Every structure is written in C-alpha cells, then in structure tokens.
Amino acid sequence: xxxxxxxxxxxxxxxxxxGAIVRFLKSVDVRVESFASASDFLCHPFPDATSCVIxxxxxxxxxxxxxQRALTERNINLPVVFITGHxxxxxxxxxxxxxxxxxxxxxxxxxxxxxxxxxxxxxHRRARQVATELSAIRGRVESLSPREREVMAFVVSGMxxxxxxxxxxxxxxxxxxHRARVMEKMKAASLADLVRMAEKVGVQAPESEPEA
Amino acid sequence: MTSQLTARPEAKNGHKRKKTTxxxxxxxxxxxxxxxxxxxxxxxxxLSAAFINLPATEVDGYIDRGLQLLVEYLDIDRSSLxxxxxxxxxxxxxxxxxxxGFSPFPNVNIAPLWPWYTExxxxxxxxxxxxxxxxxxxxxxxxxxxxRRGGLPQSHLAIPFKVGHSVLGGIGLGSFRKIYxxxxxxxxxLKLVAEIFxxxxxxxxxxxxxxxxxxxxxxxxxxxxxxxxxxxxxxxxNQPLCAIISNAxxxxxxxxxxxxxLAEVDESLEDIARDxxxxxxxxxxxxxxxxxxxxxxxxxxxxxxxxxVVNLTRWEMNRxxxxxKMDLADKLPSVLGDRVQLQQVTLNLMTNAAxxxxxxxxxxxxxxxxxxxxxxxxxxxxxxxxxxxxxTRNSKRLFDSFFTTKPDGMGMGLAICKSxxxxxxxxxxxxxxxxxxxxxxxxxxxxxxGTS
Numbered sequence: 001x002x003x004x005x006x007x008x009x010x011x012x013x014x015x016x017x018x019g020a021i022v023r024f025l026k027s028v029d030v031r032v033e034s035f036a037s038a039s040d041f042l043c044h045p046f047p048d049a050t051s052c053v054i055x056x057x058x059x060x061x062x063x064x065x066x067x068q069r070a071l072t073e074r075n076i077n078l079p080v081v082f083i084t085g086h087x088x089x090x091x092x093x094x095x096x097x098x099x100x101x102x103x104x105x106x107x108x109x110x111x112x113x114x115x116x117x118x119x120x121x122x123x124h125r126r127a128r129q130v131a132t133e134l135s136a137i138r139g140r141v142e143s144l145s146p147r148e149r150e151v152m153a154f155v156v157s158g159m160x161x162x163x164x165x166x167x168x169x170x171x172x173x174x175x176x177x178h179r180a181r182v183m184e185k186m187k188a189a190s191l192a193d194l195v196r197m198a199e200k201v202g203v204q205a206p207e208s209e210p211e212a
Numbered sequence: 213m214t215s216q217l218t219a220r221p222e223a224k225n226g227h228k229r230k231k232t233t234x235x236x237x238x239x240x241x242x243x244x245x246x247x248x249x250x251x252x253x254x255x256x257x258x259l260s261a262a263f264i265n266l267p268a269t270e271v272d273g274y275i276d277r278g279l280q281l282l283v284e285y286l287d288i289d290r291s292s293l294x295x296x297x298x299x300x301x302x303x304x305x306x307x308x309x310x311x312x313g314f315s316p317f318p319n320v321n322i323a324p325l326w327p328w329y330t331e332x333x334x335x336x337x338x339x340x341x342x343x344x345x346x347x348x349x350x351x352x353x354x355x356x357x358x359x360r361r362g363g364l365p366q367s368h369l370a371i372p373f374k375v376g377h378s379v380l381g382g383i384g385l386g387s388f389r390k391i392y393x394x395x396x397x398x399x400x401x402l403k404l405v406a407e408i409f410x411x412x413x414x415x416x417x418x419x420x421x422x423x424x425x426x427x428x429x430x431x432x433x434x435x436x437x438x439x440x441x442x443x444x445x446x447x448x449x450n451q452p453l454c455a456i457i458s459n460a461x462x463x464x465x466x467x468x469x470x471x472x473x474l475a476e477v478d479e480s481l482e483d484i485a486r487d488x489x490x491x492x493x494x495x496x497x498x499x500x501x502x503x504x505x506x507x508x509x510x511x512x513x514x515x516x517x518x519x520x521v522v523n524l525t526r527w528e529m530n531r532x533x534x535x536x537k538m539d540l541a542d543k544l545p546s547v548l549g550d551r552v553q554l555q556q557v558t559l560n561l562m563t564n565a566a567x568x569x570x571x572x573x574x575x576x577x578x579x580x581x582x583x584x585x586x587x588x589x590x591x592x593x594x595x596x597x598x599x600x601x602x603x604t605r606n607s608k609r610l611f612d613s614f615f616t617t618k619p620d621g622m623g624m625g626l627a628i629c630k631s632x633x634x635x636x637x638x639x640x641x642x643x644x645x646x647x648x649x650x651x652x653x654x655x656x657x658x659x660x661x662g663t664s
Contacts, residue, residue, distance in 0.1 A: 014451045014455075016451060016452050016454075016455035016483065016486075016487045016490065017451055017454050017455045017458075019455065019483060020454070020455040020456075020458035020459045020462070020483065021458065023458075023459065023462050023479075023480060023483075024458055024459075024461070024462040024465075027462050027465060027466055027472070027476075028465075058447075058527065058530055058531065085446075085447045085450050085451065085454075085527070106450055106451070106453075106454035107450065107453055107454035107456075107457040107458070108454065108457075108458070109457075109461070110458055110461040110462060110465070111461075113458075
C-alpha cells in the first residue's frame with residue numbers, strides 16, 4: 001500500500017492489544033513501530049516520513065490526550081487515531097477538538113482501523129506536501145534581493161511597471177528587469193502563479209499607498 | 213465466677229435433700245439408685261465450670277462430652293440434645309450419646325415423628341416416664357404407635373431448656389436396660405445441666421448470627437466496592453477481547469489472501485488462545501470477589517495480592533488521574549488468611565486514598581502501596597496518599613461503623629477493614645504524613661518459614 005517510507009506508530013500499554021494491532025498492520029504491509037508507554041514514544045526520534053499514531057486514550061502515567069498535547073507543543077503534527085476501551089464521550093469530544101483524526105472504540109474492526117490509518121496517513125502526506133512547497137517558496141523569496149522583494153510586492157498587488165517605477169523613483173525599464181528576475185528566481189510560470197505563491201508565504205505590498 | 217456457678221447446684225441440692233429425706237420410704241429407696249450421687253455433683257460442678265467462657269467453636273464438643281458423662285454417671289443408656297429450628301417448626305436432634313451395644317440416635321427432626329412430645333417440649337413441660345409405653349397418655353397417638361414397635365427406652369426423661377422466655381430445645385435421657393424413676397433431686401440437677409447447655413448454645417447462636425451478619429456486611433461492602441470498579445473491570449475484560457477479535461480477523465485475512473506461512477497464522481491463533489485465557493482469568497477473579505463462600509484460610513503472598521488489586525484498579529485509578537506506585541519487599545513471609553477478604557481491605561484502602569485526592573492538584577495525585585516485613589515477622593502493608601489528610605478530630609472515630617466524611621459514604625468501609633484485619637490477628641491504623649495526605653496501614657502475622 002505504500003513505498004515503505006510511511007510509518008504507523010502504535011502506543012498502547014496492553015501487550016495483547018498492541019501485539020494484535022502490530023500483527024494486523026504488518027499483514028497489510030504497513031510499517032509499524034510500537035511503544036508500551038507514552039514516554040518511550042515521546043523520547044523516540046520522529047523520522048522525516050509520512051506517519052500517524054494509534055494512541056490508546058487511556059494509558060497509565062500519561063493520558064492519551066496529554067500525548068496529543070505534547071506532540072502539538074513540539075510542533076509535531078502527527079495525525080492521531082485514538083482507540084479507547086469505553087465510550088468516554090467528554091474525552092472523545094476533547095480529543096476530536098484537539099484534532100484527532102479518528103476515534104475507534106475497543107474492540108475495533110481491523111478494516112475500520114485500517115481505513116482510519118489510511119486517511120490519517122493521507123492527511124499527513126498532504127500536510128507534508130504543503131509544508132514542503134511552502135518551505136520551497138520561502139527559500140525562493142529568501143533568494144531575492146531587497147529591491148526585488150519590493151518589486152515583487154508591488155507586482156502582486158497589481159501595479160503596472162510604470163506605476164512601480166514612479167513609486168520607487170526609478171525608470172520603468174529597470175523595473176522590467178527586476179520583474180523578469182523575480183519571475184525567474186520564484187520559478188513562476190505566470191503572474192497568477194506568482195500571486196498564488198505570494199499569498200501562501202504572505203508577501204504583501206508595502207503600506208502607505210500614495211493613492212490613498 | 214466459677215465458684216458462684218458451682219455453688220448454685222449445691223445450694224439447691226441441700227434444699228431438696230432435706231425435703232427428700234422427709235419424704236416417704238419409697239423415695240428413700242429410689243434414692244439408692246444414685247449410688248454415685250456425690251460424685252455426680254462433683255461432675256456437675258466441673259461441667260458447669262468448663263462451660264464458662266467456652267468459645268462458640270468448642271460448645272458442640274463439650275456438649276457431646278457432657279452427654280456422655282451423664283450416661284456414664286447415671287448409668288443410663290442414652291442422652292440427647294435437640295434444638296428447635298429458627299422458625300420453631302422443627303425439633304432437631306443435634307447431639308446424642310448412646311451406650312455402646314444400643315443403636316445410636318439418628319440426627320432427625322423429631323417434630324413430625326412425635327408431635328405430642330414436641331408440643332410438650334415447646335410449651336416448656338418436663339416429661340418424666342418410668343414405665344413406657346404404658347405411661348404414654350392416650351392422646352400421644354403417634355408416640356404410642358412408635359413404642360409398640362419397640363426398640364425404645366423403658367424410662368425416659370425430657371427437660372426443656374429456655375433462654376429468656378423462649379424454649380430453645382431440650383435434653384432427653386433414656387434407659388433401656390432397667391426402669392429408672394428420675395427422682396426429683398436428680399431432675400433438679402439435670403435442669404441445671406440443661407441450663408448450662410442452653411446458655412452455651414444461646415451464646416453460640418448469637419455468635420453465629422453475629423458472624424453471619426458480619427459476613428453479609430463484608431460481602432455487601434465488597435459488592436458495592438466492585439460496583440465502583442465496574443468500569444475498570446469491564447476494561448480488564450475488554451482488552452483481551454479486543455486483541456482476540458483483531459487477531460481472528462487478521463488470521464482469516466491471512467488465510468483468505470494467501471502469501472502467509474502457516475506459522476504466522478498459528479502465532480495469531482496462539483495469541484487468541486492466550487488472550488481467551490486471560491479474559492477468563494479476570495472473570496474468575498471477579499467472581500471470587502462476589503463469592504459469599506465462607507472464610508477460607510490459606511497461605512497468601514501479599515505481594516501477589518497487591519499486584520492483582522493494583523491491576524484491577526489500574527483503569528479506574530488512571531481515569532481519576534491517580535498515579536499508583538508499588539514498592540514491594542523482595543522477600544515477604546506468607547500470611548494465613550482469606551484471600552478475598554484481604555483483597556477487599558487492600559481495595560478499600562486504595563479507593564479511599566483515591567477519594568482523598570479527588571480535589572487536589574492532578575500532579576499531586578500519587579498513591580504509594582508498600583509491603584514490608586517488620587521486626588516481629590509480621591507483614592505491613594501501607595497505602596500512602598497525598599490527599600486532604602485526616603482531620604485530627606476524626607482520627608479516633610475513623611474506624612467506627614457509620615462514621616464517614618464523604619457526602620455519599622456509608623461509613624462501613626474502614627469499619628469492615630478493621631473487622632477483617634482483626635479477625636486475621638492483625639491491626640489497622642492511620643497516620644498523617646509530614647508532607648500532607650495520610651497513610652493507612654495494616655499488619656498481619658507472617659507464617660514462620662517452613663511451616664506453610
């Protein structure tokens with residue numbers, strides 16, 4: 001089902017349940033790493049890979065919700081699939097609000113667990129793609145000179161070269177050259193493409209518009 | 213106390229003796245039957261002394277012995293003791309002694325066999341027959357019928373015994389070999405014997421009733437404790453079931469899809485079997501806790517017992533945010549006790565500790581359960597919490613029945629813990645911790661090594 005780079009973490013203190021989940025996921029070719037305690041899991045280095053975690057909501061010493069919180073605090077945006085032995089509704093609601101991917105009650109169906117894991121993995125995959133793209137765009141913005149960044153901001157705000165030249169007190173021809181380099185460095189295929197990238201990383205036109 | 217009781221028969225005797233000597237020659241003649249009479253008095257004195265403060269468990273044995281002594285000293289052939297059932301419907305033969313050579317008296321319910329006789333005893337009437345069956349009145353239809361068949365004593369004496377106003381039963385004496393006239397003097401003394409027996413039996417009944425009530429209370433409190441732990445118990449059973457269902461689905465998938473070795477499928481099945489056992493063991497343990505089987509003393513490893521209780525409460529403690537730490541001695545002598553009752557004490561102290569920490573900050577909710585051996589070779593189990601602690605004004609009443617500081621508490625938990633530990637030859641107490649919270653601990657005498 002995947003290229004082997006995707007990984008599912010299982011955190012459950014009950015060896016029987018943990019063992020069963022691990023066996024099942026392995027049987028459907030999912031890479032699994034399992035942990036008997038919250039601290040084992042949190043101390044473990046998180047690989048740069050698409051992953052998700054199956055968490056027992058109620059494990060001694062460290063509540064499943066607290067793990068979820070700890071992950072968020074560390075900026076580890078792992079989708080969490082909670083499994084719980086009973087229908088503790090307030091806690092489920094709490095977990096869902098905190099961004100749990102899914103909630104399964106024990107005993108669960110293997111198929112339901114797999115569906116939840118797959119949807120968690122694909123969410124993480126998408127999130128990682130977005131993050132990768134963002135950091136690429138940020139890298140490109142970083143590569144711009146201060147003047148180019150200024151020009152880019154005016155361009156994406158919809159100003160014409162002439163207006164930008166007037167605004168910056170330089171000739172239109174110079175702006176045109178800056179603009180070409182911005183398009184090149186930003187790897188923008190079109191003006192629309194550049195605008196989309198600018199929106200993503202939040203490049204905005206400088207304030208104090210003369211027309212205002 | 214002894215001298216008082218032994219003096220009483222003599223006083224009555226003296227009084228009666230005067231009357232007897234002033235009686236007819238016939239009576240004096242009868243008296244000669246009692247050759248060993250002074251010896252009999254001495255025996256009575258010893259008997260009554262023996263029954264003073266006799267523990268309930270020994271009453272039966274002493275009554276058996278007493279009945280045998282009566283047969284031997286009076287040179288009769290049978291003695292018996294019958295008690296009315298609690299509803300008063302049955303008159304049950306509980307004890308009897310028959311001289312060897314005669315058929316023993318079975319432990320039967322006399323009431324349906326001899327209704328007239330039973331009714332007389334019930335009314336507290338003394339029955340004295342020297343020549344049976346002739347003396348049996350015509351209205352005793354069934355009794356006469358029995359006597360016609362033979363095999364019954366020629367002379368018979370029945371003395372009802374009372375405690376307060378209620379007749380508890382009676383003692384019966386019978387002579388097969390010869391005619392016995394049961395002189396007044398003897399009857400007076402035998403009434404005393406009946407009184408001694410009756411008091412002992414009444415005490416035994418009261419103690420048995422108390423034990424029964426206590427057992428019911430212990431069970432009721434255990435059941436309510438288990439009710440509080442219902443979610444925890446459900447969790448304990450649900451875990452292995454969850455693994456079983458998942459493993460079974462995986463195994464089926466492996467078989468259906470192929471590409472897996474039989475060994476892999478077999479591993480799943482092995483785990484399924486193991487988890488099935490595990491679920492079943494949890495249920496067996498719980499059933500044990502609901503069991504009202506009578507107290508059974510066995511050698512118990514308290515460390516193991518503590519681990520079981522901690523396991524059982526794990527989920528509940530976790531739900532309540534209580535961190536449970538175990539600090540168990542490496543080597544601990546076994547104790548002699550009732551497993552379920554000792555589990556109950558441990559369970560009770562643990563839930564109390566959790567209750568005490570309900571309103572403290574969550575990072576302070578820590579419970580430490582410790583086991584150790586003290587210098588008297590006793591085992592000490594302590595449960596330490598970091599809760600609200602004990603109000604010193606309440607510390608004396610803590611273990612009293614119906615004393616509680618909880619809004620929905622019954623006030624029975626600690627009283628029952630105390631009653632259980634004391635019944636095990638141990639004690640229980642509570643003390644405040646210097647750093648807040650309280651520690652409850654109980655000790656139980658250890659079994660010396662090599663004797664268990």
